[in-house]
Amino acid sequence: MPLAVYILGLSVFALGTSEFMLSGLLPPIAEDMHVSIPRAGLLISAFAIGMVIGAPLLAVATLRLPRKITLTALITVFGLGQVVGALAPSYGVLFASRVVSALACAGFWAVGAAVAIATVPVGARARAMAVMIGGLSIANVLGVPAGAFLGEHLGWRSAFWAVGAASAVALAGVLTLIPRIPLPDEKPRLRRELTIYRDRQVWLAVVITALAAGGVFCAFSYLAPLLTDVAGLPAGWVPTVLALFGIGALVGTVIGGRVADAHLFGVLLSGITASTLFLAALAVFSSSPVAVVVLSFLLGVSAFYTAPALNARMFNVAGAAPTLAGATTTAAFNLGNTGGPWLGGAVIDADFGFQSTAWAGAAMTLLALAAVGLALRLHQRASASASPSPSRVITGTSKTAGPAPQDRTTRV
Template identity: 35%
Template structure:
């Protein structure tokens, strides 16, 4: 994959946003957002069709649920590994390659009769998904130009957020009409259309690009700031998902919210997440460190409110919706920072941020599950989430301090240069 493009330079495809400084984003950014919409839909759609899958394959619900787990594992592995394996390919070709594998994986699931075969197909699909996410963030950043990079990544991330609001319910509806396999056929068809749009709209890499090497990719890992961003990614997603994974029993069994209200609360979370991702990306272009500090700070307060007010139905529903608005809204900014701090290994930085989000989820969710059988009971996940999100403040504050020191040093050097050029006075 060719990573040597300067992400602060104007995009050479001639798009309006990069060339003129206009606030309009190029069409390719929205196409990539549509791609991530499909990627996150397929990751979580199994939750909406779980009983159908289990009944058809004659397996338990727990076994059917492992189709979600294996996908998350594939995302963790796929993002960095596929980035390294495609290091010699152009970003455009990598996106197409990932979508082709995505389509093939869904066809294998749709026609599969053996559970092991379907598990393998889901894992392979997740590898492609990880690669697509990583490259999409870099392509969107380049296409948008330096002044709109975070906003562009926010649009790409919002596609994933929209999946929980629109994609998963649509997938469940399709399953009710034509069976759960029809959902995977529909996703394969939609991904084929996205691949056609990528072929048409994603520009080829600049002629002066030279393929990067694995060595140059690994050199990007020396950046201490990159690792601080990755720690923030893991802590943020882990903390939020620790609560969200168990939000239904928390709402119904602890807060006494009627089961009929739970879908509305989750929809509120999804809509809040969609809006928060867009706003976070927009603000991240001018105040990235403010976004990455304020967001986890507010989220920590919301987590604490869920822990302390868990017996109040109204407070819980309000807190869940607010958690959607703030909880993951800094993710696109963190991805953008990872791309920036990785230097020439931009795609690997993006890939590692995607992996870090999933690592945080994979680690935090079982800890939150174990907390359920602790003396804290149903309040356990909220306690775990509060601690984890609060820990995200440590790396984000450190990043802001590093930036502040660099800015101070730059101002001092500028004053010194001006003093040297000033004429001597008696």
């Protein structure tokens, strides 16, 4: 595997750490900025909003730009966003820095994936993408807990400085180790790719992804105050529990990735059902420290167990438009990362308590299950209509209307 791919994985580690580390920093940020915890939680939504806007926009806007220059510019802007966040004198400045950082993050994801694929043979593309996604998983295992640890002992701003330093290392790697990628000879045909949005299955895939991700992050975004204020754990436990969630995410990604191709809808149904049950259990047993710790790990497993299937489903229904398929999936995930924390903050503001975020998240995943059921029904109808009519095949003789089409349906 080319060293350049690992540099991209390191960059994704910095990006992912910044995206998710606020889950363990909300209490000190709220106190320092003199805002409520729900309002501090909107900083998570701010990053997600930037990803939603930036993913499709920058995926299209940078297609004809030199890849290495684009990556350099984006990781530089991202790193500067972390510095501004660390120095932010007010909540408004911090909020703006999160949006700008997210735009750069979304663009880097889009361009970085193209570079990773371009630097390896066709048969190694999946491995190259696994390295990039692995950077995000490691961010959940190491980066997010490390950010919480720094926030606890050196103040929340130290976590931003640490991500800024990681971004500087990534920038050096991009400048020295990313090769020049030739520009494509043919301009992208965006009009053709935009036709995917006429397909209701594409919109169902967006809804499923947004609700499934939003349900989990509705609770995960407020996990720190749930652990300390409801379960009664010391603040020092927060990095450990966040690490357990990240380990669960890594385990879920490995398992889901191995079975999603053969049983895509089965993974979606079982994984989202498990997330719903774990969220409900988290709400019921929120006062039990042991239960909250165990359920945090299990929630990481179930949430990321479905992630490969959610990505694959979008490419299945929008495969004719690869430029926008990945960007649309990224945007859908971050729609959930926006709506989930917002809903969690709303129920907290309504004085339902921190445990209510888990109930709200379970409601979102239930809606996701309903959407999966509808998508499966439409998929089965389409598969049935594509199958040959029995009247056209004469059993027991060689007289047929033609060879039966290959079965390409997804097994449940």
